[in-house]
Every structure is written in C-alpha cells, then in structure tokens.
Amino acid sequence: MENRPPEIDLNDVVVKYRPVVSFKVKKSLGAQTPDWEDVVNEVITQVIEKVKKGEFRGDSSIGTYIYTITSRRIIDHIRQKTKVLRNIPEPVPLPDPCDNAESRERAQFLAQAIQQLKPKFKEVLNLYYYQELTRDEVAERLGISPRRVSERLNYAQRLLRKMIRT
Amino acid sequence: MKKCLFAEQIDDYLLNRLEGEPKEQFEEHYFNCPSCFRQLEERDALVSTIKTRGAWIFRDKPASERREWVPAWKRALASFTPRQWATVGVAAAAVLVVVFGLMTQFRPSSPQFVLNETEVVRGESLTLMSPIIDVRSVPTFFEWKSLGQGVEYKISLFNDELLWSATTRDSRIVIPEETRQRMRPGQRFAWQVRAFSANGTLIAASSKVQFQIEPAK
Numbered sequence: 013m014e015n016r017p018p019e020i021d022l023n024d025v026v027v028k029y030r031p032v033v034s035f036k037v038k039k040s041l042g043a044q045t046p047d048w049e050d051v052v053n054e055v056i057t058q059v060i061e062k063v064k065k066g067e068f069r070g071d072s073s074i075g076t077y078i079y080t081i082t083s084r085r086i087i088d089h090i091r092q093k094t095k096v097l098r099n100i101p102e103p104v105p106l107p108d109p110c111d112n113a114e115s116r117e118r119a120q121f122l123a124q125a126i127q128q129l130k131p132k133f134k135e136v137l138n139l140y141y142y143q144e145l146t147r148d149e150v151a152e153r154l155g156i157s158p159r160r161v162s163e164r165l166n167y168a169q170r171l172l173r174k175m176i177r178t
Numbered sequence: 179m180k181k182c183l184f185a186e187q188i189d190d191y192l193l194n195r196l197e198g199e200p201k202e203q204f205e206e207h208y209f210n211c212p213s214c215f216r217q218l219e220e221r222d223a224l225v226s227t228i229k230t231r232g233a234w235i236f237r238d239k240p241a242s243e244r245r246e247w248v249p250a251w252k253r254a255l256a257s258f259t260p261r262q263w264a265t266v267g268v269a270a271a272a273v274l275v276v277v278f279g280l281m282t283q284f285r286p287s288s289p290q291f292v293l294n295e296t297e298v299v300r301g302e303s304l305t306l307m308s309p310i311i312d313v314r315s316v317p318t319f320f321e322w323k324s325l326g327q328g329v330e331y332k333i334s335l336f337n338d339e340l341l342w343s344a345t346t347r348d349s350r351i352v353i354p355e356e357t358r359q360r361m362r363p364g365q366r367f368a369w370q371v372r373a374f375s376a377n378g379t380l381i382a383a384s385s386k387v388q389f390q391i392e393p394a395k
Contacts, residue, residue: 032209035219075210083205122223123231134236141225142232144193169224 018070125175133168304384324349364393
C-alpha cells in the first residue's frame with residue numbers, strides 16, 4: 013500500500029524555514045554574494061512545488077527534506093557560478109556583511125556593548141572569536157582552565173544579551 | 179531544561195572548524211531544531227560583529243585615551259566636583275538629623291502596666307523580691323530591686339482593703355509589729371511598691387504580688 017503524503021501547511025513552512033534556509037545559504041555562499049536571496053527564493057519555490065506534487069512522503073522530517081533541497085541548490089549554484097566566473101576577476105567583497113542599515117546599526121550597538129565589558133570578558137572574546145584560538149589555547153594564554161574560558165564566554169554573552177535588551 | 183548536545187558545536191560551525199559529515203549533521207540538525215537555530219543566529223551576530231569590527235572593538239587605545247576599567251560607582255564618584263561633594267555632605271548631614279529626630283520621636287515607649295483597677299500608667303517596671311510566693315509564717319520585711327539614689331518608695335499592703343502603707347528611700351522595709359499582728363495565717367495578701375522621683379513624680383510601679391501565709395497546723 014502506498015503511503016499518503018503527510019499534511020503540510022505550506023504557509024507555516026515558508027514562515028518557519030525561510031530564515032533557516034537564508035542562514036544556510038548565506039553561510040555557504042557568503043553574505044556578500046549578491047544573489048544569495050535569489051537562491052533562497054529558488055529553494056523555497058522548489059520546496060513548495062515538491063510538497064504540492066506530493067513528492068514529500070514523510071520518510072524524513074520536513075526540516076531534513078528542506079535541508080537536502082537547500083544543500084543541492086547551493087552546490088548547483090556554486091557549479092554554475094564557477095563556470096561563468098572562471099575567466100573574470102573575483103568580485104571585491106563588501107567590507108561589511110551586515111547588508112542593511114538595520115543590521116549595521118544592530119552590529120554597531122553590539123560592538124559598543126562588547127567594548128563596555130570588563131577586560132577579562134573582552135579579552136576572552138578577542139582571543140576566542142577574533143583571533144580564533146581554541147579553547148585550550150585561550151586557557152593557556154590566560155592561565156586559566158578551559159572550563160573557566162567557557163564560563164567567561166557564556167557569561168559575556170549573557171551580559172551582552174542583557175545590555176541589548178535594556 | 180535539557181541542553182541540546184549540538185549546541186556545543188555552534189562555535190565550531192561558525193568558526194569553520196566543522197567539516198564533512200559532522201558539519202552536515204549539524205546543519206541538518208539546526209534545520210530541525212528551532213532552539214539551536216535561535217542560538218546559532220544570536221551567536222552568528224556576535225561572531226560577525228567581532229569579525230568585522232574586532233579591530234575597532236579590541237584596539238589599543240592611545241595612552242591619553244586609555245583608562246583602567248573601574249566599576250561604574252567608582253567612575254560616578256570620581257566625576258564629582260568639590261561643590262557636588264559639599265552638596266552630598268550637607269544632604270547626608272540633613273538625612274542624619276532627620277533620622278535621629280524621628281528616632282527620638284518614635285522611641286519605643288515604656289511598658290504599660292496596671293497600677294490599680296482604674297489606673298494604667300507608663301513607666302519603668304519595678305521588681306519585687308520578697309515575699310513573692312506563699313510563706314510559712316508572717317513575713318518581717320518587704321524587699322524589692324532598687325532603682326538607684328534619690329528615689330522614694332511607697333509600699334502598700336492589701337488584704338481585702340489597704341492594710342498598711344509606708345514610705346522609704348531603701349529597697350527594703352521592716353513591717354511594723356502592729357501590722358504583722360493583723361496578718362493571720364491562712365489569709366491572702368497582696369503588696370505593691372511605687373517609686374517616686376525627688377519632685378514627687380511617679381516613675382515606676384510594681385505589679386501587685388499576692389502571697390498567702392500557710393495555715394497553722
């Protein structure tokens with residue numbers, strides 16, 4: 013007996029998964045890539061069409077299904093672009109991945125909040141996220157345990173969350 | 179709330195330390211886990227900001243600009259001008275005056291005690307020492323706790339009515355023979371002491387203590 017495709021609310025899927033697909037696409041192609049939004053739209057359209065045609069059988073979760081479609085579309089996009097761009101110079105990446113005024117403002121606010129942190133928290137954020145040392149390397153550099161490094165990172169993020177909310 | 183195991187991979191993913199299958203597993207996971215995705219977005223904002231503005235955030239400030247980090251309250255205090263300090267001092271003194279003023283105003287009053295059936299007064303309490311329990315024979319004296327120099331005590335002995343009354347400046351008084359003869363075994367008595375200051379103001383009163391002289395066998 014053939015399985016009936018599960019009931020899917022497509023509006024719900026679009027609302028829920030557009031940010032997730034956008035995140036994955038931006039992460040894979042780079043937020044500087046001008047056509048990342050086109051790729052996201054193509055993925056969402058493809059998902060809607062496939063679900064409507066009953067191609068989603070519920071063998072996996074809808075999340076995994078959309079992830080698979082997204083990954084394939086990204087690979088196709090990269091192949092396509094590689095062919096086209098092989099003979100022309102690489103575009104200069106934009107200096108700031110925060111692609112609109114609102115995100116730029118948010119990022120600036122966050123940067124100011126980080127600056128206001130105590131030196132011990134700023135230092136650990138600098139070494140771990142900016143200089144990309146591993147947790148153990150940060151611990152060695154600061155003469156504290158790796159566990160303490162994690163605690164400081166977590167605490168710094170809690171403080172920033174609080175500063176941004178107020 | 180139980181923490182998702184994938185949450186520990188967020189930093190590795192954002193810092194491009196995940197490759198191949200673990201990376202794909204993590205990506206598939208955040209497509210299915212709204213909680214991890216929320217954390218991922220938040221952390222990404224932090225990492226992106228640090229990556230793009232790190233040079234500015236973590237720059238070495240010029241010596242003229244550089245300041246040791248001090249708590250906010252110390253910074254606030256350090257920014258006070260002498261005039262502001264003077265204002266704070268005057269305000270603090272005023273607050274102290276008001277507080278002490280109120281304290282004297284609302285000082286707990288002396289305990290209230292019953293002088294007799296109709297009189298209730300406030301003042302120091304006065305402790306009676308002997309006799310305070312039943313006695314085997316007619317007592318020869320009354321004794322109480324002294325309230326210090328210059329205090330006059332008025333002792334009253336009651337049966338059904340006032341049997342005897344006397345004043346003294348000591349904290350002990352001998353019961354006159356004439357009164358003792360009126361005190362019969364088996365009877366119940368009550369006695370009370372009231373203390374007066376030099377100018378005659380009632381300053382303390384004891385409670386009325388009852389005792390019985392045991393009946394003769």
